[in-house]
Amino acid sequence: xxxxxxxxxxxxxxxxxxxxxxxxxxxxxxxxxxxxxxxxxxxxxxxxxxxxxxxxxxxxxxxxxxxxxxxxxxxxxxxxxxxxxxxxxxxxxxxxxxxxxxxxxxxxxxxxxxxxxxxxxxxxxxxxxxxxxxxxxxxxxxxxxxxxxxxxxxxxxxxxxxxxxxxxxxxxxxxxxxxxxxxxxxxxxxxxxxxxxxxxxxxxxxxxxxxxxxxxxxxxxxxxxxxxxxxxxxxxxxxxxxxxxxxxxxxxxxxxxxxxxxxxxxxxxxxxxxxxxxxxxxxxxxxxxxxxxxxxxxxxxxxxxxxxxxxxxxxxxxxxxxxxxxxxxxxxxxxxxxxxxxxxxxxx
Amino acid sequence: xxxxxxxxxxxxxxxxxxxxxxxxxxxxxxxxxxxxxxxxxxxxxxxxxxxxxxxxxxxxxxxxxxxxxxxxxxxxxxxxxxxxxxxxxxxxxxxxxxxxxxxxxxxxxxxxxxxxxxxxxxxxxxxxxxxxxxxxxxxxxxxxxxxxxxxxxxxxxxxxxxxxxxxxxxxxxxxxxxxxxxxxxxxxxxxxxxxxxxxxxxxxxxxxxxxxxxxxxxxxxxxxxxxxxxxxxxxxxxxxxxxxxxxxxxxxxxxxxxxxxxxxxxxxxxxxxxxxxxxxxxxxxxxxxxxxxxxxxxxxxxxxxxxxxxxxxxxxxxxxxxxxxxxxxxxxxxxxxxxxxxxxxxxxxxxxxxxxxxxxxxxxxxxxxxxxxxxxxxxxxxxxxxxxxxxxxxxxxxxxxxxxxxxxxxxxxxxxxxxxxxxxxxxxxxxxxxxxxxxxxxxxxxxxxxxxxxxxxxxxxxxxxxxxxxxxxxxxxxxxxxxxxxxxxxxxxxxxxxxxxxxxxxxxx
Numbered sequence: 001x002x003x004x005x006x007x008x009x010x011x012x013x014x015x016x017x018x019x020x021x022x023x024x025x026x027x028x029x030x031x032x033x034x035x036x037x038x039x040x041x042x043x044x045x046x047x048x049x050x051x052x053x054x055x056x057x058x059x060x061x062x063x064x065x066x067x068x069x070x071x072x073x074x075x076x077x078x079x080x081x082x083x084x085x086x087x088x089x090x091x092x093x094x095x096x097x098x099x100x101x102x103x104x105x106x107x108x109x110x111x112x113x114x115x116x117x118x119x120x121x122x123x124x125x126x127x128x129x130x131x132x133x134x135x136x137x138x139x140x141x142x143x144x145x146x147x148x149x150x151x152x153x154x155x156x157x158x159x160x161x162x163x164x165x166x167x168x169x170x171x172x173x174x175x176x177x178x179x180x181x182x183x184x185x186x187x188x189x190x191x192x193x194x195x196x197x198x199x200x201x202x203x204x205x206x207x208x209x210x211x212x213x214x215x216x217x218x219x220x221x222x223x224x225x226x227x228x229x230x231x232x233x234x235x236x237x238x239x240x241x242x243x244x245x246x247x248x249x250x251x252x253x254x255x256x257x258x259x260x261x262x263x264x265x266x267x268x269x270x271x272x273x274x275x276x277x278x279x280x281x282x283x284x285x286x287x288x289x290x291x292x293x294x295x296x297x298x299x300x301x302x303x304x305x306x307x308x309x310x311x312x313x314x315x316x317x318x319x320x321x322x323x324x325x326x327x328x329x330x331x332x333x334x335x336x337x338x339x340x341x342x343x344x345x346x347x348x
Numbered sequence: 349x350x351x352x353x354x355x356x357x358x359x360x361x362x363x364x365x366x367x368x369x370x371x372x373x374x375x376x377x378x379x380x381x382x383x384x385x386x387x388x389x390x391x392x393x394x395x396x397x398x399x400x401x402x403x404x405x406x407x408x409x410x411x412x413x414x415x416x417x418x419x420x421x422x423x424x425x426x427x428x429x430x431x432x433x434x435x436x437x438x439x440x441x442x443x444x445x446x447x448x449x450x451x452x453x454x455x456x457x458x459x460x461x462x463x464x465x466x467x468x469x470x471x472x473x474x475x476x477x478x479x480x481x482x483x484x485x486x487x488x489x490x491x492x493x494x495x496x497x498x499x500x501x502x503x504x505x506x507x508x509x510x511x512x513x514x515x516x517x518x519x520x521x522x523x524x525x526x527x528x529x530x531x532x533x534x535x536x537x538x539x540x541x542x543x544x545x546x547x548x549x550x551x552x553x554x555x556x557x558x559x560x561x562x563x564x565x566x567x568x569x570x571x572x573x574x575x576x577x578x579x580x581x582x583x584x585x586x587x588x589x590x591x592x593x594x595x596x597x598x599x600x601x602x603x604x605x606x607x608x609x610x611x612x613x614x615x616x617x618x619x620x621x622x623x624x625x626x627x628x629x630x631x632x633x634x635x636x637x638x639x640x641x642x643x644x645x646x647x648x649x650x651x652x653x654x655x656x657x658x659x660x661x662x663x664x665x666x667x668x669x670x671x672x673x674x675x676x677x678x679x680x681x682x683x684x685x686x687x688x689x690x691x692x693x694x695x696x697x698x699x700x701x702x703x704x705x706x707x708x709x710x711x712x713x714x715x716x717x718x719x720x721x722x723x724x725x726x727x728x729x730x731x732x733x734x735x736x737x738x739x740x741x742x743x744x745x746x747x748x749x750x751x752x753x754x755x756x757x758x759x760x761x762x763x764x765x766x767x768x769x770x771x772x773x774x775x776x777x778x779x780x781x782x783x784x785x786x787x788x789x790x791x792x793x794x795x796x797x798x799x800x801x802x803x804x805x806x807x808x809x810x811x812x813x814x815x816x817x818x819x820x821x822x823x824x825x826x827x828x829x830x831x832x833x834x835x836x837x838x839x840x841x842x843x844x845x846x847x848x849x850x851x852x853x854x855x856x857x
Contacts, residue, residue, distance in 0.1 A: 216719035
């Protein structure tokens with residue numbers, strides 16, 4: 001560069017501000033605070049409770065959180081485009097019923113059931129995309145609407161009953177099929193000692209991370225979330241990408257449904273409902289991990305692990321199960337303090 | 349009168365005011381007295397410390413060194429409301445921050461009184477209207493009750509600005525700080541503002557007027573001070589020595605900003621031609637040819653149709669009627685991605701709302717439109733992305749630590765360079781710049797202008813749209829005057845001299 005010469009005053013702005021110790025400590029707390037808390041809690045439970053140290057317990061913990069974590073990954077995609085998906089719990093529940101319907105009522109093999117569940121998830125995502133992108137309904141309200149529609153529609157599909165192998169159907173005959181062994185292995189089987197559901201969780205985390213953080217499509221999703229009009233004027237088809245985020249979220253939620261169905265082993269009509277809040281909490285907790293203040297895949301995965309450690313640890317400590325919600329809620333609020341209050345202060 | 353006397357007479361005085369952020373000194377021992385009834389213009393390049401000074405006066409920054417005196421008494425401006433109580437009112441550049449949508453014009457006019465009212469907690473519509481009427485009458489706004497009862501969002505941008513100004517004046521301030529007050533106003537609207545400022549001076553209000561527009565300062569100010577790198581480097585009273593002021597502001601000697609004669613167009617081939625395009629319903633359709641190798645400048649006031657033209661060419665809001673051809677082939681972009689693929693690029697008017705992605709690095713902001721070219725199998729090649737960022741920083745002289753700095757760490761002028769630079773990754777066929785110099789200092793303006801001219805020399809057609817005649821004369825080969833969606837002048841070289849352009853705008857209004 002020799003021909004042009006900046007006439008701007010040689011800006012002092014170019015010199016990095018020498019941060020004071022206090023500021024540096026605060027930044028470190030914001031950035032690594034959450035990981036630190038996770039490690040400390042883990043060590044505390046591991047040192048004080050012998051049974052917590054067993055690898056079976058740890059794997060069970062991961063297995064337990066895998067559904068909320070995968071649903072949380074879907075929520076992370078919708079949060080990246082500046083939206084939210086409140087229907088993930090219902091879509092997972094729909095997946096449970098579709099899986100049972102395929103195998104128990106229609107006597108299909110596991111592979112067909114899996115495809116049917118994934119297709120149902122994609123359709124639910126398309127419905128959300130239609131409402132949000134085409135009909136311009138605010139994301140939170142639109143997905144709240146689809147949540148009710150999907151829950152209600154599912155009940156109609158199964159005549160309001162949980163589908164169990166060998167049950168009597170409305171025409172008096174006995175249901176011909178059952179959950180196949182292969183399908184049940186999704187949650188109950190292991191590979192090299194690791195539960196399949198944990199492997200799915202890990203694999204999807206890596207794939208989702210590569211997609212959001214390393215590909216141009218992921219970059220575009222974040223751009224839309226940060227400034228949709230600037231994205232449009234940069235030539236991005238904003239509507240198409242927002243639709244993509246909801247379809248991905250729907251498909252991921254249905255994967256969560258597959259794991260749930262395999263875990264329960266029947267078409268429980270109430271399955272999935274409780275997963276919504278955990279999934280949203282996990283994704284929100286994730287925004288505070290590493291102090292990014294924005295949705296990110298590793299944050300979501302770590303948030304899920306943290307919540308798993310806390311619930312398992314407290315259960316072993318003998319805290320009654322009904323205190324879980326309060327504890328998870330407190331973790332969520334603490335995480336929100338991290339990502340909104342503290343990070344804002346840092347930038348100002 | 350000795351300097352100490354001036355201190356006791358000043359409406360507001362600064363004594364050795366300093367400010368540092370994280371070890372970086374932004375203001376260094378600034379002393380300034382502003383006498384009642386004078387308009388003091390504050391000049392400075394982006395990053396010189398103007399914003400910090402304004403924020404100290406408006407009570408936003410508390411931890412500054414030195415002292416602020418109001419009517420000779422040292423005071424503590426520890427909150428915006430404290431500053432207001434002491435009679436310092438600030439009208440910020442961003443108008444949106446001042447008005448409350450959903451309330452009526454009248455309610456917005458008396459908003460500060462409403463917000464602080466003690467006693468009756470219920471809003472009394474009639475009393476509000478009466479008070480609003482009083483305010484508008486005392487300042488001669490000429491707003492009827494019908495206007496006062498409207499929702500404030502129905503006002504245009506200039507009327508909103510006026511509203512905020514009037515609201516500040518209604519409190520009878522000692523000092524009024526105006527930060528780039530005309531940046532969103534057309535010439536006629538700015539004129540209305542100047543009349544108001546003149547009246548304030550007669551009423552004994554001290555005014556600190558911050559602007560990049562030298563013409564305004566020349567017309568309005570009694571005194572001029574220049575801030576550079578946190579120091580006050582120049583202090584003049586009328587008549588102003590512009591050469592000295594600009595030198596003080598820009599460190600090195602610069603030729604003044606008088607427009608250079610528009611040179612004869614290079615007369616390249618027609619890149620983009622418009623036929624029968626109607627910018628507004630009921631207006632005559634417009635024909636326009638944009639040639640390669642030249643910079644076409646379109647001048648027009650607010651509402652002339654400049655932004656409509658730019659957005660139509662870019663497919664952001666397609667034209668309702670008419671046809672366009674790009675290099676002889678039909679060109680009808682339905683969305684920006686169509687235009688970009690065809691090589692038509694737009695630098696939009698509002699960089700914050702329409703161009704920058706907040707929190708992202710320079711490199712990421714620059715690569716956004718051309719991510720596909722920087723990716724393989726979908727994966728973004730980050731070393732190529734960074735290299736593109738560095739190239740852009742070099743080509744436009746962006747002042748920054750490196751390509752990983754976030755856009756928020758840059759001054760406004762440098763942000764604008766980033767926004768322009770992102771479109772130069774691929775040489776555009778047609779580059780449209782909508783108000784590229786708004787809120788940008790002279791240095792950045794020259795850097796951007798030079799790059800745009802170089803682009804035209806390389807064979808692009810460049811279109812610059814602006815409300816500022818001097819900006820357009822400085823950069824363009826050919827000047828087109830647009831008013832209410834119609835072309836009133838289209839001239840090269842000597843035919844497009846300043847007076848003729850201004851006269852054309854004046855008669856076309």
